[in-house]
Amino acid sequence: MRDDYRSSRRALDATDLARVAVMAATIAVLGLPGSFNVFGAVPITAQSLGVMLAGAILGPRLGALSVVVLLALTATGLPLLAGGRGGLGVFVGPSAGYAIGWIAAAFVIGLIVHATPYKPTVWRTALGVVVGGILVDYAFGIPVQSLVTRLPLGETALTSLVFVPGDLVKAVLATLVVVGLVRAYPRAFRRTWQPRKQRDTDDQVQAGR
Ligand code: BTN
Numbered sequence: 001m002r003d004d005y006r007s008s009r010r011a012l013d014a015t016d017l018a019r020v021a022v023m024a025a026t027i028a029v030l031g032l033p034g035s036f037n038v039f040g041a042v043p044i045t046a047q048s049l050g051v052m053l054a055g056a057i058l059g060p061r062l063g064a065l066s067v068v069v070l071l072a073l074t075a076t077g078l079p080l081l082a083g084g085r086g087g088l089g090v091f092v093g094p095s096a097g098y099a100i101g102w103i104a105a106a107f108v109i110g111l112i113v114h115a116t117p118y119k120p121t122v123w124r125t126a127l128g129v130v131v132g133g134i135l136v137d138y139a140f141g142i143p144v145q146s147l148v149t150r151l152p153l154g155e156t157a158l159t160s161l162v163f164v165p166g167d168l169v170k171a172v173l174a175t176l177v178v179v180g181l182v183r184a185y186p187r188a189f190r191r192t193w194q195p196r197k198q199r200d201t202d203d204q205v206q207a208g209r
Pocket of ligand 1: 090099
């Protein structure tokens with residue numbers, strides 16, 4: 001079935017659901033190496049790499065949905081978060097904002113990476129994972145962490161700087177994986193991209209209007 005740029009609003013089919021399930025499982029698997037805490041409240045985890053991949057590969061809707069699936073299963077008590085954590089307690093803890101922010105993060109990443117009908121470029125992918133996977137997620141995570149731990153917002157933001165080097169490494173890894181997949185296995189994205197040459201023709205047509 002054709003899944004091009006313009007038909008992204010169509011209903012989900014079985015393949016979409018399978019891809020969402022595989023991506024949710026991938027994020028869960030990235031939690032298996034465990035996590036470690038530097039300042040005690042919020043863990044450093046490889047799962048945010050999975051969130052970056054989800055948005056960049058599946059796009060905004062399916063990427064966000066894969067995170068919703070992961071978090072919904074976690075809420076039922078399955079130990080799917082790094083360190084084998086699960087249950088409703090996760091959603092009232094200091095890392096709750098980051099975890100819930102993953103939904104918005106995957107959505108924004110997908111919007112940026114798939115903003116045009118052309119193949120994702122290195123720079124658009126890097127921009128997407130940094131803006132969505134870091135800025136958007138921290139925008140959810142830091143205020144909630146501050147609220148739960150009662151540490152002032154500014155100090156909480158300072159402690160969150162500890163995540164930045166690791167998250168930048170994850171952003172580079174996610175970009176390399178995505179750009180590699182675009183070249184080696186474009187079907188992973190389930191969409192057909194317009195050739196870049198077409199852009200100039202489109203621009204000329206548009207200018208003629
Ligand atoms: C959880 O397991 O409860 C959610 C963990 C959220 C961790 C956040 S995601 C962004 C930042 N980077 C990390 O490695 N850790 C934090």
